Structures are given as structure tokens and as C-alpha cells.
Amino acid sequence: MMKAIFLDKDGTLIDDLPYNVEQRRITLCPGVGSGLRLLARLDYKLFVVSNQDGVAHGYFCEQDVEGVAHRLTELLFRERLNLEGFYYCPHHPDGSVAAYARECNCRKPKPGMLLQAAHDHGIDLRASWMIGDILHDVEAGNRAGCRTLLIDNGNETEWRLGPRRIPTRMAPDLYAAAVLIAEEDKVPR
Ligand SMILES: [Mg+2]
Numbered sequence: 001m002m003k004a005i006f007l008d009k010d011g012t013l014i015d016d017l018p019y020n021v022e023q024r025r026i027t028l029c030p031g032v033g034s035g036l037r038l039l040a041r042l043d044y045k046l047f048v049v050s051n052q053d054g055v056a057h058g059y060f061c062e063q064d065v066e067g068v069a070h071r072l073t074e075l076l077f078r079e080r081l082n083l084e085g086f087y088y089c090p091h092h093p094d095g096s097v098a099a100y101a102r103e104c105n106c107r108k109p110k111p112g113m114l115l116q117a118a119h120d121h122g123i124d125l126r127a128s129w130m131i132g133d134i135l136h137d138v139e140a141g142n143r144a145g146c147r148t149l150l151i152d153n154g155n156e157t158e159w160r161l162g163p164r165r166i167p168t169r170m171a172p173d174l175y176a177a178a179v180l181i182a183e184e185d186k187v188p189r
Pocket residue numbers: 008009010011012132133134
């Protein structure tokens with residue numbers, strides 16, 4: 001079975017410009033290339049799991065999100081990295097676009113995107129990690145049965161803790177995250 005690194009997009013993989021879909025303004029965070037190459041060498045496949053409620057709010061459409069996915073794939077390819085899958089949630093319960101204004105099972109902190117990816121690709125969730133910059137990412141990963149790593153870069157501001165919101169490890173950037181995951185892999189579970 002495949003093991004995966006599930007990656008939050010905004011603030012984890014790319015610099016967080018809220019609701020930006022303009023491709024030329026999308027840039028990778030420091031440590032992403034080297035960190036993900038280390039993880040790829042450990043046989044992890046890379047997946048993005050991203051809340052894109054801008055669709056439900058009418059700020060942009062699904063086609064724009066596909067454009068962002070394309071740009072991200074290209075940026076990672078230039079870093080000699082292969083993105084295995086890109087999952088996103090276009091919903092929000094208070095959205096203004098009727099088709100997307102609803103509760104769903106994919107919006108983080110729910111684990112739906114990870115479960116869907118596991119189903120589509122035959123992923124062993126217990127051998128996989130979720131990496132994100134807020135505790136909603138951590139909760140989604142924990143609920144899916146993954147280990148979790150919080151990039152502690154100041155983007156989490158509420159720190160609403162709870163039993164499902166404790167990360168396995170914390171790191172300041174993606175390279176440091178990859179080093180910790182490589183260490184954890186050496187410990188028998
Ligand atoms: Mg984020």
C-alpha cells in the first residue's frame with residue numbers, strides 16, 4: 001500500500017495570500033523543495049488537501065482552483081517533485097453560491113478529503129502524515145488516522161486545543177518537518 005504526505009496548501013506549501021488564484025503570485029514557502037524531496041526519497045507520495053471556500057463565497061470558480069493546482073504542479077515539477085493528487089473542498093455552510101453552500105464531509109477539520117484520497121489511491125492512512133499550519137489540519141489528519149505535523153509559523157492564532165487537535169510533532173518549516181518525519185520513521189510503531 002502507498003504511504004502519503006497530505007499537505008495543506010495555503011501557508012504550508014505556498015505563501016498565504018488569502019483567496020488568491022492569480023498564478024504568477026503563487027510562490028513556494030521556504031524549505032518546501034528540499035523537505036519534500038527528502039520525503040519523496042522515503043517513498044511518500046505527495047497529495048494536496050485544501051479548503052477552497054472562496055468557491056462557495058463566489059470569489060472564484062472551480063476552474064480557477066484547477067489553475068492553481070496546475071501552477072502548483074509546475075512549481076513542484078521544477079523542484080523535481082511529483083504531485084500525486086490535488087483534493088479541495090469548494091463548500092462552506094454560509095456560502096453565497098447555492099450549489100456549494102452546504103455542510104459537507106470534506107471541509108477540514110473533517111477528514112473527508114484524506115479518506116477519499118485513501119480510497120482512490122490505496123493509501124495506508126496509519127503510515128501517512130498530514131502536514132498543515134493550523135490545528136484544523138491537525139484535526140483532519142488525526143481523524144483520518146494519520147500522524148500529524150504542525151508547521152508552527154504563526155498562522156495558527158486561536159490555539160483551540162482538544163484531544164484530536166494535538167499534533168504528533170511541530171516544526172518551523174517543511175524541511176525541518178521532513179527531518180522529524182524521517183526520524184519518526186526509524187522508530188518502530
Ligand atoms: Mg493553511
